[in-house]
Amino acid sequence: MPARPDRKAQPDDNAFSAEERAAMKDRAREVRASRKASSAADGDAEVLARITELPEPEQALARQLHALIREVAPDLTPRLWYGMPAYALDGKVVCFYQAAAKFKTRYGTLGFSDAAHLDDGAMWATAYALTAWTADTQAEVERLLLRAVRRA
Numbered sequence: 025m026p027a028r029p030d031r032k033a034q035p036d037d038n039a040f041s042a043e044e045r046a047a048m049k050d051r052a053r054e055v056r057a058s059r060k061a062s063s064a065a066d067g068d069a070e071v072l073a074r075i076t077e078l079p080e081p082e083q084a085l086a087r088q089l090h091a092l093i094r095e096v097a098p099d100l101t102p103r104l105w106y107g108m109p110a111y112a113l114d115g116k117v118v119c120f121y122q123a124a125a126k127f128k129t130r131y132g133t134l135g136f137s138d139a140a141h142l143d144d145g146a147m148w149a150t151a152y153a154l155t156a157w158t159a160d161t162q163a164e165v166e167r168l169l170l171r172a173v174r175r176a
Contacts, residue, residue, distance in 0.1 A: 043127045050107030071102040071109040078123050088157045096169045131155045140172035
C-alpha cells in the first residue's frame with residue numbers, strides 16, 4: 025500500500041545498530057576532512073591513532089597488518105574509511121581492517137573492495153577473518169595484497 029502523500033515516512037529507529045550509526049558519522053567526518061588537503065603522512069597518523077584505540081590483542085594484529093601493507097604496497101595511501109583503517113590507490117579504497125571491537129564481533133576482518141584485483145572466475149572471497157598474526161597469516165595477506173594491487 026503506497027504511503028499517503030501528505031505523510032512523511034518516518035525512519036525506523038532500529039534500522040541501524042549503534043555501531044553502524046557511529047560508522048556512518050565517522051564516514052561523514054572523513055568526507056568533510058578529505059575536502060581539506062591532506063598528505064599520506066596525515067593518513068598514516070590517523071590510521072595509527074585509530075589502531076591505538078583498539079584493545080589488545082587486536083591492536084597488535086592491526087599494527088602488524090598496517091606495517092605489512094605499508095611495506096608490501098607502498099603505493100596504497102592510508103586513510104580512515106567509515107572509521108576503519110583503510111588503504112587507497114588513486115583515491116579508491118582497496119583494502120580495510122574492520123576491527124572486531126568496533127562492531128562487537130568475534131574476529132576482525134581484512135576486507136577488499138571492488139578496486140582490488142582479486143577476481144578469480146565467477147566468485148571469489150573479498151573478506152578474511154583475522155584471529156592471530158602468524159607467519160602463515162602474514163604470507164597469505166602479503167599474497168592477497170600483491171594480487172590486489174596487481175603485483176602478483
